[in-house]
Amino acid sequence: MDRKGKQPAGEKEEGTARGNGKSKSSSGKQSGGRGEHSGAWSRPGPWVTHWPSAAEVERLSRRFPEVVTLPEEPIAAARQEWDGRAVMVRSLGRRVPAEWVAKDVATRANLKEVVAVPLTDGYLALRFRSTADRDGALNEGPWVVAGQLLAMAPWVPDFEPGEEAVTSVTMWLRLPHLPPEYWSPSTILEIASRAGRPIAVDGVTEQRRAMGFARVKVVVDATAPLRPGILIQGKTKVRWQPFVFENVPILCPLCGRMGHLEAACRFSGAASHICHILAMIET
Template sequence: MQSKLPSSLVGKLFGRRLPFHFLAAELHKRWGHYDGFKVLDAGKDCFICQFKNDADRDAIIRSGPWTVAGQILGLDVWSLDFNASSSVGTSTPIWVRLPELPLYCWGKENLARISSDIGAPLWLDPVTANMDKIAFARVCVRVNLVQPLKPGVWIDGPKGKFFQRVEYEGITVICFKCGVVGHRDTSCPLQGPTLPVNEFTIPSPAPSNDMMEINAVHTQPDPCENASKEPVGPWMLVTNRRKPQNLAGQQPKQVVGNKSKPATSLNSAR
């Protein structure tokens, strides 16, 4: 069975349903230059993308973010336990913003640690890396789309712990009850109370000499801190942003003025 689907990805659109023929045509526009590329309908709003070799497949899954008709595209490497009824197409790179992040939290190492509580850090926006604008820090992370998006992270600063909000770019459909992408409150399978802020832990490598060490902490929020009870909500989403699709295998770029600058990899910063 493994030989029947070599070098394949399974995928799913997290948003409104699109006709398969439309989806397949859009994917061929993006990835049809790869030899042997083929899209198969797997049912249950899932699809399989076949490639000629693992290198082409990996070039796709390591790049992105990918969208079709404004909907986030989740991808995962095909495996023997694939089931269209289960949650597939689970992860994707997403650009996130950290609004009003204190300046002592900036820098490649610090931002890698902070963003690792949101997902796997991938790239740092060059405007952020150069501190050309400081209204927010912008980082690309790979997130699991079947898990609730995290509204923010807890950080230890010089005056104590504070809650840093996170804003997500490119998300069009999300439930503000459970925090999961792909459905809305009215169709939430949980139908439970609004999801509170998550607490999590970040490893604490030694900071560089020109930065103050910061760490997100795993702790119960202080009841007197209103931010600790902040639920997921519309404020998590960045609206009206149009970002051009980058080609597979190419490093993402951020357009600054009339020049295009490559993003900074965060893989070596953790």
């Protein structure tokens, strides 16, 4: 469950006591001495609330070069609870409560026990009873919970939440206006390989029960721009084949990447190919 939103006890009181630079106890006496009860929480230092950037970590490492080796036995025992049975998850749109994700995964993948553990930076971990259960959940994607597309990846040792910690996301890709002669599964998968790593075509596409668009399950890199389509050399002409991705969340109109908008884009100078992408999005 997201723990944000509640103001720490005493935060307001601390703010009102700044006029004279002193913190007051409930009895009006100045507090802060050992053994006295303060009416306000003191703010933690910046090294507690600030997560250092890669450049800052490099400078800190030069200043504090000692590398600590921890006892392996308790760490190895703890890893056994995660190894082969856990998945790291992040939403590419709005945050979704961990319990909603666990319930959806358990229901759709027909699993009896899925435990959700909220992490930092919008990540959460899903723990399963077995490796088979974990793999079954991963193969069941794409995962869309509360309208939000989720990126998932198996847990690995020393995992740290971060923007690029989980980059693979399973999505449905549509290929509209595909000529009939291109409707063999092998040809469709070859075309889809330009958008991501193709996994399989859906049943309707495979059996050609409807041919308005071919539908393919693909794994894409969530940190890379979505490709709007490709040029295909046909028998009589070169044609443009659009790529339409289903359930695309927040999409930047400057760089074509998921997860942020123009105001928060840090990819300066990226090609603004979104004019194609906006036409291909299926929300």
